[in-house]
Amino acid sequence: MAVLKDPVKLSIVQALACFDTPTQVADHVKQEFGLVITRQQVAMYDPTKASGHNLSKKLREIFTATRAKFLDDISTIPIAQQAYRLRVLQRNLERADSRGNAAMVSTLLEQAAKELGGAFTNKRELTGKDGQPLAVNSTNVTTTVTPEELKEVVQSVQAKF
Structure with missing residues (x-):
């Protein structure tokens, strides 16, 4: 297993924080730094995996900060x-x-x-005629129900279920 220098470790941690797979990261390290590393070695730099439980505090913090920034800023994608x-x-x-x-x-x-x-969004806008707000009919309906009538209705509903 190759001993990695800090810039390589940093690159691996940041790529994993951005949800790159270990295979993608290993390929990137080979292209960028000319080092051949295994997927298993890459996985050791992911604190969310069991194999990454021994990752240093500094690299854990970098992973956490990078992941948070990545999730918050989709404008870079x-x-x-x-x-x-x-x-x-x-x-x-x-x-x-x-x-x-x-x-x-x-x-x-x-x-x-x-x-x-906008078919690929979750936004739905409901409007009335010609884009006007929906008309709301607010008629007040009041009824008077005696306690006995209410009790009778509740018992009939409970009997059905």
């Missing part, structure tokens, strides 16, 4: 931005159109329309 998704759809549309793939063109157009129409 391109696919989280509608403009990016539409650009990718546009490139794919042009490629499909140039190849004469009408079915793919139709699918991409539909997906772009859904993207712009």
Whole structure:
């Protein structure tokens, strides 16, 4: 098992905090630092895993801070931005159109329309006619029920269940 220097350890911890898999991290370390490490060695730098229980306090703090920042700031992830998704759809549309793939063109157009129409969000807006607020009919209905009538209704409902 290779002894890793601090910059490599830091890179591993930050990548794992951003939910990269050990395989992805090992590949990154090979490309970036020219070191061949195993997935098991990478997993030792993840404090959320059993193999990472001996991780130093300093690296645990870096992991926690990086994970919190990553979860709070999705603006750094391109696919989280509608403009990016539409650009990718546009490139794919042009490629499909140039190849004469009408079915793919139709699918991409539909997906772009859904993207712009908010079909991929959890937001739902309910409005009345012409975008006006919904009309609320607030008629006060009052009834008088005697305690005996209430008791009778409750007993009948309980008898059914």
